[in-house]
Amino acid sequence: MENSDPNDRKRKSDTVFLYFVLCTANVLQFEYGCCLVWTSPVIPQLQSPDPEVNPLGERITTFQISLLAGIPPLVMILAPILFGKLPDVIGRKNTMIGISSVFLLANTALSFGSHIYVYYAGRSVIGLCMGLLMIVLPIYLNEICEDHNRAKHGCLMMFFIPLGSLYGFLVGAVTTVEVFTLLSTMPLIPQLIVFCLVLPESPYYTASKGEKQTTISILERLRSNKSSEEIEEDYNHIETTLKSLSKSEKGTWKDILRSKASRKGFIIGLGSCLSTQMSGIPVIMSYMGLIFNNARTNMSGNAVSILVGSVKLFFYFVTMNIVERLGRRPLLIFSSAGCGISLGILAVYLYLNDVDSPIIDNIRWLPVVSILVYISSLSLGLGSIPTAILSEFFSDDLRSVTTSSALIIVNFCIFILTTAFPILSELWGVHYCIGIFSISCFFSFIFLFLMFPETRGKSFLEIQEILMK
Template sequence: MFEVFKKQLKLQWRQYLAASLASYGSLCTGMSMGWTSPVLPQLRGPNSPLPRVPTLQEESWIGSLLVLGGLFGPFITVPLSKYVGRKWIIMGSNVPLLLGWLLAGVATDLPTLYVARLAWGCATAMQFATVPLYIGEIAEDKIRGALSAFFLLFINIGFLLAYAIGPFTSYWGLTACGGILSLFYVPFTWMLPETPFFLVYKGQYDQASDVLQKLRGGSKEQVEPELEGLKAMVTREFKVEPKISDLWATRGNVKALGICIFLAMLLQLSGIDVLLFYMEELLAKVGTKISPSDGTIIMGVVQVVTSCITPMVVDRLGRKLLMWTTSLGLTIFLFLIGIYALMDNYYGYNVAPVAFIPLLCLIVYMILFTLGVGPVPWILVAEMFPVKTKCLASGICSGMCWLAGFIWTRFFRDVAASYGIYTAFWILAVCCGIGFIFSITLLPETKGKTFDEIQDMLNNR
């Protein structure tokens, strides 16, 4: 078994390296997303860069504007993807990413912080729409799911870095760390090869063959069948230029679009961005006795460790099983957090003997989300759509994901302030419960299936 593993690693390490380099940007955007958790308390302190303490509404805008900025990403990636390629869009995400860190570093007022958050959101959305697509086009079918999970792994490493560095340094120290780490993404993206599919689409067959040889670790003759398959696919799929109406041209496309949009929105409606952006604040509000900064570090470590496990299970257990089990688990544990908060904050019961429950539930929440609800929607986007509509579908799903995320991150704290933190957690639980029912009844299994098999299944053939 070990010899088989060594042989596979020798042949596939280039694909793992390319997926890692492409996903490194999500580490940087993960830091920008987790930045609010340790920074918001600092903005209320004496060493804040702002001239006054921000109000609750202003803090909500600081948190939610990153997600609003994500709505601009698809408008950049979708029109450009068929002209400049996946590599250059990934490289282009460096521009708003670095701009955000620069603006956050020099900010002395709220409008500058707002613009920084919008820039980070644009960079994040460009990567969400392009990096999973890039990985899906460079990966062999048998390791496609595992490589696609790298994207979420690097995001969680970014969150952990923000959680671990933020409480022990100043506002400027955390921001400088994020900016320095983001600078490394510039040379990393230069090293990325363009995807073989895009090169074939542009008629650059020799370059596509060279890239396939490097990625697969084989000779020209060995990659020739895959190259011919790509040529045949491009010839079949791109007889006419793709248009948005292609997304509902067949029953299978309509079904795939509905599934992926729902799951992309569920990803946000499960409350992940709310928890990650306001982790320290939420741990304090639900009454856990551990310090909020220590709690966020524990949560970050759990995310990263679980993300390392995800690539090993996503292609073994299947997409459907992961989605319904994890969404059911999220429903249960979010409901339990709500009950705890109701007993503690509303009725005033002595909950000291069970003070570990909120942190334990949130840890389990992070494990379940990272195993299923988080990575599966983006894997399905890369698997379910015909090649010529995949980029359009990815952009639409990404846009709907960010729209749902903006609404929730903007108004979650208002709901908590008006109706109690327990009510807000119960709303999250209901959303996850709907996701559980959807996954059980309507989500097909795509594990180990070729694209043609997936299309036959979606079209009931």
């Protein structure tokens, strides 16, 4: 029987310009990845009493370590509150240009800092940029893509985070704090120039402003392999989507509770994003060097970090290429189970290490294998999919406010985790903290199995219908 799905007949390969736009915009994610792991190579240097190594001139305390890691996610909470509507007011493109500019200035100032309060201030500004970025970039990428390639390119967005993290691990391991911070910022300079001169605005944003000809011109650039009739159909699809959704949604946070689809979508989206954080990834990536320097393996903390960054990057690439074939749901379920098992094994090893068990001498390879299995499992689902598809569950009018609300809660969770970890690991031991993350992964497995729907290849309206059931 002939396939009657109109989406399948219209489906065409992605253009070179679309990939160029995606990669240019995702340089911001690259910077985000560098900032996530900045503490891993930097904190060991700040703990050194040698002023040639430590730009602060004195050893950093456990409390100061907690603040350096915890300030960005705490300040990220303010970004949705203060700037959550900015992408709807000045546009997605202008918002991202502003983020790139502030990122560049803040990192430059941080690289020349010689006092802990300069570090606090720089990390605070960076946190604001990171928070706003996680609102606007998924919206922009979803809106320049089509239904059939939305998830794939959403995972491309998440692919740039481990790419930036790997870059941070590599450069941070062999350079000073000042040089590392400067080098992590340099890619933003050409990105900012290209963004201003070449990249288009979101077609959904221009259509929502009534700019039909501008929207069609953008679609012609992004989908140059389509005929004028197909471009007109794409524009009509955008118009239909905007009109249909604007009838039932008003665009305030209270409207999340008024629609069953919005309520359910918010619970699923928030639960999925919290599952990522409660797997321990913000803590493990921030304190990788410290954790493995004390684990008595055959590798240094920096060496393990580089290996983890490489594996993470590879599996994000794998996820990007298989998510449209396998779907989001099975990958998320498999990922949460794999993370729970591998972290459980790592927790047991760290406990044995803490009590000086003689078994340790024969299994020094185990924590490295465990962390690689963990990072592989995470990259296949929990680490790459939830944030990329968060905005799929919401209408255009609600997308910014729901994403902002979810990210406020998620970032508060990250702040608690990253700030508490150094203190609790001293009081209880690292193994208890890792064990808690393992248990959380199994709870995530149950939640995702029971709640998460498959949205592969579905339009916004089709997803809304699924959530209404």
